Amino acid sequence: MIRIRLAFYSLTLTGISSLIGAFANPLQKLEVWSQPEYGAFGIGYNKKFLLRQSDRDYPLGFDREKAVKVAQVYLDSKESKIALCLTSLFSSSAALLIGGRFVSKCDLDKEVGRINQLSQEQLQLRQAKHNAALAAKSQELLHRYEVEEFLSEFGNPAGDDAEVEERLAADPFTRCLFLVQDGLSESEAVAMVWESTQGSPKHAERLQKYLQWLGEDDERITTDSVDFRSEFPEAMDSSTRKAIYKALGDGATEEEIVREVLGCCASKEPIGRAYMQFLKAS
Amino acid sequence: MTSHRHLQNLNELVLLASGSTALAFLARLEPGFYFPVFLFRTGLLIYSGYVVGYLEGKREVATLQGLAISLGLIGGSWDDWEIIIRFFPRVVMTLLLAIIAIALLTTAILLSEPLAKKLEGGKGDKN
Numbered sequence: 196m197i198r199i200r201l202a203f204y205s206l207t208l209t210g211i212s213s214l215i216g217a218f219a220n221p222l223q224k225l226e227v228w229s230q231p232e233y234g235a236f237g238i239g240y241n242k243k244f245l246l247r248q249s250d251r252d253y254p255l256g257f258d259r260e261k262a263v264k265v266a267q268v269y270l271d272s273k274e275s276k277i278a279l280c281l282t283s284l285f286s287s288s289a290a291l292l293i294g295g296r297f298v299s300k301c302d303l304d305k306e307v308g309r310i311n312q313l314s315q316e317q318l319q320l321r322q323a324k325h326n327a328a329l330a331a332k333s334q335e336l337l338h339r340y341e342v343e344e345f346l347s348e349f350g351n352p353a354g355d356d357a358e359v360e361e362r363l364a365a366d367p368f369t370r371c372l373f374l375v376q377d378g379l380s381e382s383e384a385v386a387m388v389w390e391s392t393q394g395s396p397k398h399a400e401r402l403q404k405y406l407q408w409l410g411e412d413d414e415r416i417t418t419d420s421v422d423f424r425s426e427f428p429e430a431m432d433s434s435t436r437k438a439i440y441k442a443l444g445d446g447a448t449e450e451e452i453v454r455e456v457l458g459c460c461a462s463k464e465p466i467g468r469a470y471m472q473f474l475k476a477s
Numbered sequence: 478m479t480s481h482r483h484l485q486n487l488n489e490l491v492l493l494a495s496g497s498t499a500l501a502f503l504a505r506l507e508p509g510f511y512f513p514v515f516l517f518r519t520g521l522l523i524y525s526g527y528v529v530g531y532l533e534g535k536r537e538v539a540t541l542q543g544l545a546i547s548l549g550l551i552g553g554s555w556d557d558w559e560i561i562i563r564f565f566p567r568v569v570m571t572l573l574l575a576i577i578a579i580a581l582l583t584t585a586i587l588l589s590e591p592l593a594k595k596l597e598g599g600k601g602d603k604n
Contacts (some may be wrong), residue, residue: 208482210491217498218552243564265566268556277502283495285599287488294485299501301481373484 196297203293210287220272223248230262325375328409332372355376368408381405423470426463436474490541490548497549505554520547 228244243259249273253259367388374384382393385405391398427435435457442452452471453459459467497518504514521542528539551558562569586592 207488207491210488210495213497214491214498214552217495217553222502222554225560230499245560245564247505249508251508266560270559273506277499280499280502283491285497287491291485291492298481316478340589346542357565359567365545411485424550 199297201295203297206286206290206293210283210290213279216282217276217283221268221274222271222273222276225268225273226264227266228257228262229265230256230258238353280316314345324410329372329376331368368405371405423466423473425467427457427470432474433472439471439474486541489544492597493545493550494552496588498553499543501549501553505557518546519549 226246227247228246229241230244231239232242233239244254244262246253246257292456323397371381371384371388374387375381379387382398382402385391385402386393386398389398389401391401403449438456439452442456447455447467449471453464454465457467500514503510525539525543525546529543530534532539564591
């Protein structure tokens with residue numbers, strides 16, 4: 196590799212220096228002749244002629260008898276100039292050919308480095324998100340314990356805390372988060388909670404839902420601005436509200452209502468959820 | 478490692494410039510080639526100026542080409558220019574004045590209001 200690099204540098208240097216060298220020294224023999232002339236008003240002046248080796252004939256108005264040679268270049272370096280020009284041509288094209296290889300390699304290295312950095316950043320972002328979710332949940336739990344302590348100290352007339360605890364344990368997503376906290380990977384935790392084998396489509400769906408749930412705060416902001424009027428016109432409002440009340444009376448959860456009563460599955464789910472929020476609020 | 482990219486560009490420039498110099502030598506040693514070489518060089522120079530000024534992409538290559546043609550034009554007959562500057566100063570003065578006049582004229586035309594508006598309008602349409 197180092198030899199190729201050295202060859203590249205030396206060829207580049209040769210190309211540049213021989214090109215500059217080719218500019219110097221005269222290419223051909225030439226003479227400068229001066230010829231006295233008289234204008235229409237009898238004013239005399241000197242007309243100069245440049246005679247080159249390659250000229251076929253004397254220039255127009257040149258008189259060999261009257262003219263005097265004032266300068267000459269007889270030491271031409273035609274061969275060396277042409278040789279230097281050709282050297283520059285060949286060495287620069289060789290350097291171009293050699294350089295093409297490791298310039299493309301450098302470009303590739305740069306691209307690989309860029310991709311590595313990008314993936315590292317993504318990983319860090321993901322970890323930060325996970326940590327934030329864990330912190331939020333732990334704070335919620337802490338708050339519950341505090342409430343519990345408060346209730347045990349001052350008495351609890353309704354006995355709500357038992358119900359809250361039960362509901363918390365029944366929530367599969369929270370259980371999944373606990374498992375992840377214990378050291379399992381996300382997909383293992385999801386597989387254990389929903390009892391689905393890893394790699395099956397159902398498992399993938401659950402995993403995606405879990406990940407969505409982790410970032411649900413972001414989602415809630417976006418659902419507010421979802422335009423559901425294209426899907427559910429105003430005429431439908433009252434009948435849909437009745438249907439939802441009926442479903443709630445039958446004991447259906449919010450997710451089931453969105454999926455079954457409003458008929459919003461997978462990609463349309465945010466629209467259905469936003470519509471339900473709107474109905475609740477009105 | 479980006480220095481290799483610059484060296485590569487330099488090599489390309491040297492290659493094109495040495496080709497241009499070889500053409501200049503040919504035109505000087507064989508006067509029959511003078512006019513074709515002159516036409517070729519002028520046409521290429523104008524075309525690369527057009528590419529640099531108006532077309533997107535390939536701008537680097539066109540810049541290199543223009544530079545190489547100018548280098549060949551000046552360097553290829555530098556010994557001749559030395560004699561001309563020394564014994565025929567009037568030619569050099571005329572040439573310099575012509576170049577300055579062309580540059581001023583071009584600048585004036587490009588900066589004049591109707592043309593500037595036309596250029597901006599064209600760009601606006603593209604966007």
